[in-house]
Amino acid sequence: MTMSKSPAEIFGYSFPDIRETQLLIVGGGPAGLSAALQALKLGLKVTLVESGLELGGQLVKQTHKFFGSSLERAGTRGFRIAQELIKELTPFKGSGQLEVYLSTTAIAVYPERIVLLSQLSGKVFPIKPKAMIIATGAQERMLPFPNNDLPGIYGAGGIQTLMNQYGVKPGKRALIVGAGNIGLIVAYQLLQAGVEVIAILEAMDRIGGWWVHAAKVRRYGVPILLKHTISRAIGKEKVEGAVIAEITPDGLKDKYQVECDLIGISVGLTPTVDLLRQANVKMKYVAFMGGFVPLRDREMRTSQSWIWVAGDSAGIEEASTAMIEGQIASTSVAKWLGYISEEEAKREIDQLWARLGYLREAEVSSKVRKGLEEVLVTWGG
Amino acid sequence: MSKLSNLIPPDEQVSFWSGVLDPESNLDLISVPPEDLWREKRAGLVVIECPQEIPCNPCHTSCPTGAIKVEPLTAIPKVNYDLCTGCTICVSKCPGLACFVIDKTPADYSIVKLPYEMYPVPKVGEVVDCLDRTGKPVVEGEVLNVTEPSRDGTKVIWVKVPKGFEMTVRAIKVKGGE
Ligand SMILES: Cc1cc2nc3c(=O)[nH]c(=O)nc-3n(C[C@H](O)[C@H](O)[C@H](O)COP(=O)(O)OP(=O)(O)OC[C@H]3O[C@@H](n4cnc5c(N)ncnc54)[C@H](O)[C@@H]3O)c2cc1C
Ligand code: SF4
Ligand code: SF4
Numbered sequence: 001m002t003m004s005k006s007p008a009e010i011f012g013y014s015f016p017d018i019r020e021t022q023l024l025i026v027g028g029g030p031a032g033l034s035a036a037l038q039a040l041k042l043g044l045k046v047t048l049v050e051s052g053l054e055l056g057g058q059l060v061k062q063t064h065k066f067f068g069s070s071l072e073r074a075g076t077r078g079f080r081i082a083q084e085l086i087k088e089l090t091p092f093k094g095s096g097q098l099e100v101y102l103s104t105t106a107i108a109v110y111p112e113r114i115v116l117l118s119q120l121s122g123k124v125f126p127i128k129p130k131a132m133i134i135a136t137g138a139q140e141r142m143l144p145f146p147n148n149d150l151p152g153i154y155g156a157g158g159i160q161t162l163m164n165q166y167g168v169k170p171g172k173r174a175l176i177v178g179a180g181n182i183g184l185i186v187a188y189q190l191l192q193a194g195v196e197v198i199a200i201l202e203a204m205d206r207i208g209g210w211w212v213h214a215a216k217v218r219r220y221g222v223p224i225l226l227k228h229t230i231s232r233a234i235g236k237e238k239v240e241g242a243v244i245a246e247i248t249p250d251g252l253k254d255k256y257q258v259e260c261d262l263i264g265i266s267v268g269l270t271p272t273v274d275l276l277r278q279a280n281v282k283m284k285y286v287a288f289m290g291g292f293v294p295l296r297d298r299e300m301r302t303s304q305s306w307i308w309v310a311g312d313s314a315g316i317e318e319a320s321t322a323m324i325e326g327q328i329a330s331t332s333v334a335k336w337l338g339y340i341s342e343e344e345a346k347r348e349i350d351q352l353w354a355r356l357g358y359l360r361e362a363e364v365s366s367k368v369r370k371g372l373e374e375v376l377v378t379w380g381g
Numbered sequence: 382m383s384k385l386s387n388l389i390p391p392d393e394q395v396s397f398w399s400g401v402l403d404p405e406s407n408l409d410l411i412s413v414p415p416e417d418l419w420r421e422k423r424a425g426l427v428v429i430e431c432p433q434e435i436p437c438n439p440c441h442t443s444c445p446t447g448a449i450k451v452e453p454l455t456a457i458p459k460v461n462y463d464l465c466t467g468c469t470i471c472v473s474k475c476p477g478l479a480c481f482v483i484d485k486t487p488a489d490y491s492i493v494k495l496p497y498e499m500y501p502v503p504k505v506g507e508v509v510d511c512l513d514r515t516g517k518p519v520v521e522g523e524v525l526n527v528t529e530p531s532r533d534g535t536k537v538i539w540v541k542v543p544k545g546f547e548m549t550v551r552a553i554k555v556k557g558g559e
Contacts, residue, residue, distance in 0.1 A: 065439070065476035065535075075439030075474050077533070179399075192499055198385050206398035211433040212477025214400025219552040220499075221516025223386050224399035258385055320436075362434045362455035 021047040021099070023333055024115060024129035026106040026275060029057020030319040031311025032135035033085040035326030040092045042334040047127065048098065049117055051105040056082030057137050058312075059319060061160040063192075064185055072320035072359070079164075081319070106136075109279040113306055131306050131333045134276055135326060138269035138290065138312040143177060146232035148265075152239030156186040156266035163193050171262025175242050176200040177230050181209035183266035187217045190264075198258055201228045203247055210364065228255070230263070239263055271313045279304050288371035289315030295377050299332035299349060300325055303379065308333060315375070317368055320359055328352045386516075401514050402430055404548050412460045413548075414483075424467035425484030425492065428548075429458050431477055443474035443531075469537045472496050473530040482537075483547045491547045492525060497536045502527060503555050511542055511550040518554065520546055 023039050025032045028050030039046050054060060062078025073081045092098040103120035110116070115132065118124045140155035142148070152171065154162075156178070162168045174195050176187045179202035187197045200217065205226050207214045214224060231245035231252050241259045245252040270291040273283065282295045282303035293315045294302045301308050308329035311322035328349055335345035360368055395401045402411065410432035419426050427448070429440065434455045441451040441458065448464035449471060451457075471480040472494060482494040493511075503509050503524045510518040526539035542550050 065474075065533075075443065075476060194500065202399075207400060210435050210477070211397075211400055212431055212435070212479045215402070215430065215514065216400075216478050218400040219512055219514050219516055220554075221386060221512070223389055225389070226396065226399055256385060256388060358454050359436045361453060362436045364433070364435050365455075 018114065018126050018128045021045060021127060021129045022131065022337065023047070023330070024049070024106075024127060024132045025135060026115075026132065027057065027135035027137055027311070027313070028052070028055035028100075028102075029135060029137050029311060029322065030059055030081070030085065031137070031313075031322035031326040032057070032133070033082070033089065033326070034323040035133050035135060035310055035330045036098065037085065037088055038327040038330035039333060040089070040097055042330065043339050044097075044330070044334055044337065046092075046098050047101070047129065049101045049104045049106055051103070053103055055086050055100070055102070058157075061157070061164045062185075063164050063189060066319065072323060072355075078319070106275055109275050129306075130337060131308065133300075133308045133310055133326070133329045133333065134313055135309070135311045135322075136272040136275060136313045138271050138316055140266070141268045141270055143230070143265050143267050145230050147235065147239075148233060150233050150235050150239045151237070152235070152261055153233060153263045153265065156182050156264045159186055159262070159264050160189065163189060169193055169195065171195060171260070173198055173260040174262040174264060175230070175244075175258060175260045176264045176266065178202065178266035178268070179207040179209055179214065179224055179226075180266060180268065181213055182269075183264070184209040184213035184217060186264055186266060187222055188213070190262075191217065191220050191222070195262070197222045198260055199244070200224045201230060201244060202226050203229050233263060269312065269316045271315060273313060276302065276307070276309065276313070279307055281307060281309075284375055286315070286371045286374050288367040289317075289375070293371075293375055295375050297377055297379050298328075298353070299335075300329040301332055301379065305379075315368070315371055318359070321356060321368075324352050324356050324359075395515060397432075402432070404514075407432065410457075412458060414460075414462050414465075418462055419483075419485050421486070422465075422467065423484070423486050425482045425486075425494065426462055426465050426467055427460060427471060428481045428483055429460060429471075429479055430481070430551075431458055431475075431479040433457075435477075437476065439474045439476060440471045440480055443470050445470060467494075468530070469494050469528065470530050472537050473533070473535045481551065485547065489544070490541050491544060492539050493522075493542055493547060493550050494537050494539045495551065495553065497538045497553065498534065499555075501555050502536055503538065503553070508556065509540065510554040510556060511540060511546065512552040512554055513549050514551050516552065519549055522550070522553070524553075 022045040025048045059078045059082035107118045108116040162170045227247045231243045234241040244256040283292045310325035310329045412429040414426035438451040440449045446464045467482045478496045484492040511522045522540040528537045
């Protein structure tokens with residue numbers, strides 16, 4: 001849906017006192033948090049809004065130690081990285097330079113740089129930033145199969161939320177569909193929670209996630225079935241089992257029937273781009289990046305000159321790269337608003353790109369590199 | 382109901398691209414100490430099973446002696462075994478749980494020092510099941526020590542294994558639990 005009308009036209013009145021801010025950051029995951037930190041260090045006034053009850057995004061669910069370079073805090077558990085970032089933000093809250101709204105969702109973007117915020121309490125109010133960074137992260141894809149609506153079937157992220165945020169054991173015997181990093185990590189976390197994982201199914205002829213993550217679950221006896229998928233779930237009131245099928249050149253061939261009370265689907269993420277669409281930002285479908293993603297220049301600026309993007313909402317990648325993209329976006333905003341010079345900004349952004357390059361060098365990042373070729377542009381003028 | 386892992390043909394269970402190293406044919410992909418140094422080195426030497434180029438380097442940055450190099454960030458770790466002291470810091474720091482320290486110096490057994498993040502944590506002196514890379518119990522072993530080198534929740538379990546099991550045992554399971 002595109003909002004081409006102003007709020008006044010839509011609601012029949014204009015908002016009396018619109019709060020103004022220099023930089024509005026939507027999303028408090030690693031991308032949004034490090035964007036905020038960078039902007040604050042450069043002297044900007046920042047408003048950070050986050051739908052969730054706490055800051056941290058995907059990080060708060062990650063109990064495992066992160067990969068990446070130690071410069072981007074690898075080797076540290078995900079939720080601790082979130083805690084560290086939040087701690088660094090605290091001094092700026094006291095000084096009034098930073099305002100944080102939790103349980104607050106940005107629900108609409110209007111042409112004259114007005115963004116509508118909706119709070120859990122029911123309050124809805126507009127805010128008018130000079131610049132905005134969208135760091136809304138990603139959503140899980142669902143997989144169509146018979147009975148996929150039975151209770152006990154979750155996205156892998158949902159399982160993580162239950163276990164790692166709310167401390168709930170989600171089941172006794174789990175089947176995981178998808179052997180990307182998320183599926184592999186969730187399987188490992190289920191084992192840690194004392195849940196039996198009967199198998200991980202992978203449609204391709206090799207795991208999609210990193211080999212070491214697979215080895216971690218294999219050595220606890222979890223089989224990974226390559227070229228297999230779920231053909232249907234079994235159960236009346238809730239999941240009681242599943243039929244596993246082999247993927248053959250002639251189609252699916254049912255092979256095993258298993259008992260389980262939990263099925264975790266992890267067949268990929270897709271960027272959360274609703275706000276970008278509303279703002280009429282130029283987008284492109286790039287399978288390698290998870291779906292529709294915004295075109296952006298080297299400074300993470302979109303086709304709307306006041307909107308920047310960072311993290312998974314710019315293309316599915318990693319927390320490490322999300323944090324750097326957040327810093328790049330804020331540096332560019334600071335330049336635009338005159339807080340640092342062209343040269344300073346260029347130097348900083350060049351350095352940040354060097355770190356991105358370093359992180360993206362590996363063979364496992366070749367898809368990201370290909371995807372970037374399709375969306376990286378130079379805006380005229 | 383029979384366990385699914387019992388139904389799957391064995392050759393389908395051991396495949397590199399499902400995360401299982403074949404210690405026969407995949408040896409060149411991992412870091413294994415030279416045998417003569419290994420037999421002599423008290424406290425043991427590191428074995429690293431990290432055969433894929435990924436952007437990751439905590440093994441390198443955590444090693445206090447500079448024995449591990451990951452350069453560039455996406456390279457496969459390389460070990461200078463003259464520098465490795467067997468301190469197990471990398472064992473606890475590696476997010477892929479891909480580092481193991483193996484001490485071959487005792488005369489009639491060896492010690493595998495492996496990362497452990499499960500419950501329950503075994504006690505020193507307890508006899509546990511030793512698992513291979515597919516989770517199959519292959520032998521029993523006594524726990525000689527339980528440490529937490531980086532004090533971050535990842536334990537390092539020292540388990541006694543018979544000679545010949547050094548390159549087979551990669552996990553443990555506390556008995557009695559299911
Ligand atoms: C199981 C798993 C393991 C991972 N392991 C690693 C790893 O080892 N190393 C690594 O580098 N990365 C890892 N990642 C990836 C990493 O977590 C993500 O790439 C990273 O969190 C992306 O950061 P982000 O800030 O773009 O998005 P997110 O972390 O998703 O944060 C987005 C935030 O925006 C909020 N939001 C969305 N829409 C709105 C709105 N309209 N208004 C207000 N707020 C909104 C959301 O509530 C959320 O908090 C892993 C991910 C998963 C799921
Ligand atoms: S065991 Fe210690 S010395 Fe040897 S590689 Fe690991 S961290 Fe370095
Ligand atoms: S820390 Fe572990 S997973 Fe990362 S490169 Fe080193 S050995 Fe591989």
